Amino acid sequence: MQGLNGKRIIIAGGGSGIGAATAERLGAEGAAVVVGDINLDGAQATAKRIADIGGTALAVEFDLTDERSVRALVGTAVEQFGGVDGLFNVAADASAAVLGRDGDLLDMDPAVWRRTFEVNLIGYARTARAVLPVLLDQGAGAIVNTASAAAHVGDHVRAAYQSSKAGVNALTRHIANRWGKQGIRANSVSPGIVLTESATTMALTPEVLEFTRQTIPSPRLGKPEDLAGVVTFLLSDDAAWINGQTWSINGGALLRE
Numbered sequence: 001m002q003g004l005n006g007k008r009i010i011i012a013g014g015g016s017g018i019g020a021a022t023a024e025r026l027g028a029e030g031a032a033v034v035v036g037d038i039n040l041d042g043a044q045a046t047a048k049r050i051a052d053i054g055g056t057a058l059a060v061e062f063d064l065t066d067e068r069s070v071r072a073l074v075g076t077a078v079e080q081f082g083g084v085d086g087l088f089n090v091a092a093d094a095s096a097a098v099l100g101r102d103g104d105l106l107d108m109d110p111a112v113w114r115r116t117f118e119v120n121l122i123g124y125a126r127t128a129r130a131v132l133p134v135l136l137d138q139g140a141g142a143i144v145n146t147a148s149a150a151a152h153v154g155d156h157v158r159a160a161y162q163s164s165k166a167g168v169n170a171l172t173r174h175i176a177n178r179w180g181k182q183g184i185r186a187n188s189v190s191p192g193i194v195l196t197e198s199a200t201t202m203a204l205t206p207e208v209l210e211f212t213r214q215t216i217p218s219p220r221l222g223k224p225e226d227l228a229g230v231v232t233f234l235l236s237d238d239a240a241w242i243n244g245q246t247w248s249i250n251g252g253a254l255l256r257e
Contacts, residue, residue: 003237005030008081010073012064012127013091015042017196018146018231021224022088023047025232027055034077036062037091064091064123074130084134086142086235089124089168094198102158113160120164125171128186132179140183142235145172147190147246149254165190169246176244185243187234192250194222218251 009026013019015037023033027050035050035057037043043059050057058080062073077084093099098115124145135141150158151165168188175186193212213221230249233239248254 001029001233001236001238003240004232004235007031007085007235008034008077008083009086009088009235010034010036010077010084010127010131012036012062012073012087012089012124013146014046014088015039016046017090017198018191018194018224018227019088019090020046020049021228022090022231023057024049024053024055025225025228026235027057028053029232029236030055031086031235032056032058032081034058034060034073034081036060036073038063064126065118067126070123070126070130073127074134078134083138084131084141085138086144087127087131088144088146088231088235089127090146091119091123092146093119099158099161102160104157105159108159113163116160116164117167120161121167121171124168128171128175132175132184135184136179136182141185142239143172143175143184143186144231144234145169145186145188147172147188149190149192149248149250151190152248152254172246173244180243185234185239187239187242187244188246189227189230189234190246190248190250191227192216192222192248192253194224194227196224212253216251216253217255220251222249222251 009031011023014023014035035043035046040061047057047059062069145168147168148165150162172186172188
């Protein structure tokens with residue numbers, strides 16, 4: 001892809017799954033990657049895989065819910081690589097204590113809603129706010145946020161999760177509209193069912209997975225690499241005229257304009 005060699009990209013949630021696959025793809029394309037994750041061991045493992053293929057990567061422990069930690073993540077990227085050209089927000093709290101307790105509205109647990117929004121939406125706003133001054137100073141940069149098909153279809157459970165992801169799309173459009181004239185691009189990717197390490201945490205039972213396989217137009221479910229290719233494209237110069245969009249990457253599970 002054009003314009004990735006030498007770019008400096010932060011992955012906010014690169015210790016596993018889609019974030020790790022994207023970090024590795026970016027490293028293979030010649031980008032210098034800062035792999036941020038609350039799980040430092042996972043981030044270090046991702047960075048090592050990038051280094052093993054001759055790429056440049058740095059692992060940083062950080063927490064989306066901690067303002068100081070977020071600013072330190074961006075500061076480390078600037079200090080070590082001389083700047084930032086792109087940000088991919090992909091981290092989420094998919095734990096049994098949060099996503100596993102996210103039911104319908106009648107079963108609403110305010111603590112679950114607060115934690116979900118703190119990570120999925122406010123956390124993304126924190127990282128974007130921290131990186132924007134750097135991007136604006138250089139007059140260019142790209143942000144990609146991770147939304148979800150759940151934001152479009154209205155799941156019968158996970159009310160907090162789908163609401164937070166709808167907010168991610170609104171945040172993305174705000175950034176694109178507010179700073180697009182200054183060279184900033186912001187887009188979202190909206191995955192369907194992707195077979196990541198945390199897939200079972202999201203109540204994806206074998207029955208749900210098999211039903212999805214039978215009903216989607218594609219012959220298989222998603223892989224982290226499917227999202228990695230799209231995100232890498234959106235961060236590249238090939239996507240220079242794409243701004244404020246939400247791309248559904250779901251094998252045709254949600255056919256929409």
